[in-house]
Amino acid sequence: MKPLSAIVFKDIVIELRNKETISSMLMFGLLVLVVFNFAFQPTGAERALIAPGILWVAFTFAGILGLNRSLSIELDNDCLQGLLLAPLDRGSLYLGKVASNFIFMMIAEVMILPIFVLFYNLRFDLQFLQIAGLSFLGTFAFAAVGTILSTISANTRMKEVMLPILLIPLTLPVILASVMATSAVLSGETEGISSWLYLLGGFSIVYLVASYLVFEFVVEE
Amino acid sequence: MHAGDSPALESEDIRKTFGHFTALAGVTLTFQPSEFVALFGRNGAGKTTFLKIAATLMRATHGRLRIGGTDIREEPEAVRRQIGFLSHNTYLYRDLNPVENLRFFARLYGVADAETRISALLSRVGLKRRMNDPVRSFSRGLNQRLGIARVMLHDPSLILLDEPYTGLDANAVEMLNAMLDEAVGAGKTIVLTTHDIEQGLRAATRAAIIDRGRIVFDGSSRGAPVRDAYNEYVRMGVPQ
Amino acid sequence: MTSRVLGIASLVLMVFALYMALIYAPQEAQQGTPYRIIYFHVPMGILSFVSAYLLGFAGIMFLIKRDLKWDRLAIGAAELGVLCTACSLITGSIWAKPIWGVWWAWDARITLQLLLGLFFIAYFMLRAYLPDREKRAKLAAVFGVLGMIDVPFNYYSIEWWATQHPQPVLRGGGSIDPDMRLALYVSALALTVTCAYLLTRRLAIARVEEEVEYLEHLVHAHE
Structure with missing residues (x-):
């Protein structure tokens, strides 16, 4: 537990110093909200229909930005090697990075969410909290896969470009489940929502365990 | 730290291939505690590969390696705790200052009484005055000084140094040498x-030459033999 | 030897499957002739999923054994996956045009198939950008395993998604004519054998490729 919290704490201290990751994620998320508004020019009822999709596109792309940024900190000066030299197993290292990626994404999303509610004329009530809860689950699943895939993509010659190519096909169930659950919350028809929540939970657990086991192969030279 | 009187490092027929390229073709070496070993060889001879395998960063294709009696495959975490590894890359976070960097590594290694130790080490490497500046602003020499502090932080019993003199100014070389002598003591x-045979032989009690993945010379570095062997090796100009 | 047997078997079976699909199987009441494409479309779709699992299996074996032969199997499986996915999507589109009136509908199965195709392509892109042979094998194996795990999640998410969206109806269901079923089994067998044959050929090529790479390495080493 101690090395895990050390990694998270270290990432937070770095972020407090340079403020680069969250600000760029936030800006990017905002731009997605704005661009999609222009692209679709939704009015009234339509807006509530397409809003969940737009929100998760914003979260997904902001998340990819955050994942790339988080890894580039470790690649700078070969810091990842320094972590690999430390007496913690590779699985714990993976969990540490998942934790810090998750926290960063959550912070950015918590800031994007109110703006989203405002832009799309939604309400700040129970719905808002429900969507925040959903984001929590969806983001965790996203961070679990994203952390290992960003480490894989860091080994390629294309680095940052490779991440979305690897990540989006694999996280489609997460995006789909999050969008559908968000729509259910927004439309108030929440009876079918539990299967989506189970899917997000199951996905997170399965990928967390699998990645924990194979992370060693990704980082060893 | 050593389990009884087991060797500090013991390798048995370590081989490493990258595809069709053989980086190590069977290295068998035993180093005892208090030995100061200089490993010579040209670029691509396999020096770095050997150190990386010993430091558990790389997995050998074949062979066994024990550090202080512990097999690196069986208990890699225990082994890493005993090792300090310094290369030309310092593994330091540019956005953190020296204290924050060392504090992070101290937590990873579970160093007891970290603050006192960090403070003492920073004085030792001459970074006390710069301890609140981010590493980003450091010159190569200062960076390497902090790298040395990072390596010594958890009091490793086996110190692996890969080209540590690269980019160091004369003062820092002197400081590093003093710290190494102290550690051996x-x-x-x-x-x-x-690459630097003079620096390598300065305090070494043993020298080995590695060429194309094999140990071609291994012996005491006291006196002329190693220098002759090295000169011979260089003169032969083995094809790259 | 195995390869030759599979080659001859696939030739014979393919001819037989063509007969079964085009002549033996009865006409479908509503769709007429176009329906006959399912004898190729359905087995190709199933084989693309088999390829994904084969890719994941080869990945696990490589990570355990560290033997490049498993990586060669992974390449073969992934290429087969691209082939089967492409065939299944193309035949699906050809069928959809006369029956649904559109080339493409975001039907659950089509979407799933497309996603699987994208996964295989991503797999090859990853390989293409990994310079070191061993690292390429290792990271591709990890990605293959992660992709294999993804298949059931994709399947369920898209199935559930489709049930909440209006879409063209052709959910199999009900009973299928026994002659049609037999024809489907025969063509499935024929295509499976053909794919197995292609895989053995691909593995042979991969071995030669590796030998060439080795010889090139030797030549460079002595320059």
Whole structure:
């Protein structure tokens, strides 16, 4: 537990110093909200229909930005090697990075969410909290896969470009489940929502365990 | 730290291939505590590969390696705790200052009484005055000084140094040498790779030459033999 | 030897499957002739999923054994996956045009198939950008395993998604004519054998490729 919290704490201290990751994620998320508004020019009822999709596109792309940024900190000066030299197993290292990626994404999303509610004329009530809860689950699943895939993509010659190519096909169930659950919350028809929540939970657990086991192969030279 | 009187490092027929390229073709070496070993060889001879395998960063294709009696495959975490590894890359976070960097590594290694130790080390490497500046602003020499502090932080019993003199100014070289001598005096083992034969032989008690993945010379570095062997090796000009 | 047997078997079976699909199987009441494409479309779709699992299996074996032969199997499986996915999507589109009136509908199965195709392509892109042979094998194996795990999640998410969206109806269901079923089994067998044959050929090529790479390495080493 101690090395895990050390990694998270270290990432937070770095972020407090340079403020680069969250600000760029936030800006990017905002731009997605704005661009999609222009692209679709939704009015009234339509807006509530397409809003969940737009929100998760914003979260997904902001998340990819955050994942790339988080890894580039470790690649700078070969810091990842320094972590690999430390007496913690590779699985714990993976969990540490998942934790810090998750926290960063959550912070950015918590800031994007109110703006989203405002832009799309939604309400700040129970719905808002429900969507925040959903984001929590969806983001965790996203961070679990994203952390290992960003480490894989860091080994390629294309680095940052490779991440979305690897990540989006694999996280489609997460995006789909999050969008559908968000729509259910927004439309108030929440009876079918539990299967989506189970899917997000199951996905997170399965990928967390699998990645924990194979992370060693990704980082060893 | 050593389990009884087991060797500091013991390798048995370590081989490493990258596809069709053979980086190590069977290296068998045993280093005892308090030995100061200089490992010579040209680029691509396999020096760095050997150190990386010993440091558990790389997995050998074949062979066994024990550090202080512990197999690196069986208990890699225990092994890593005993090792200090310094290369030309310092593994320091540019956005953090020296204290924050060392504090992070101290937590990873579970160093007891970290603050006192960090403070003492920073004075030792001459970074006390810069301890609140981010590493980003450091010159190569200062960076390497902090790198040395990072390596010594958890009091490793086996110190692996891969070309540590690259980019160091004269003062820092002197400081590093003093720290290494002190470590050897305290019973630690040092393995150092370098191109610089004079620096390598300065304090080494043993020297080995590695060429195309094989140990071609291994012996005491006291006196002329190693220098002759090295000169011979260089003169032969083995095809790259 | 195995390869030759599979080659001859696939030739014979393919001819037989063509007969079964085009002549033996009865006409479908509503769709007429176009329906006959399912004898190729359905087995190709199933084989693309088999390829994904084969890719994941080869990945696990490589990570355990560290033997490049498993990586060669992974390449073969992934290429087969691209082939089967492409065939299944193309035949699906050809069928959809006369029956649904559109080339493409975001039907659950089509979407799933497309996603699987994208996964295989991503797999090859990853390989293409990994310079070191061993690292390429290792990271591709990890990605293959992660992709294999993804298949059931994709399947369920898209199935559930489709049930909440209006879409063209052709959910199999009900009973299928026994002659049609037999024809489907025969063509499935024929295509499976053909794919197995292609895989053995691909593995042979991969071995030669590796030998060439080795010889090139030797030549460079002595320059």
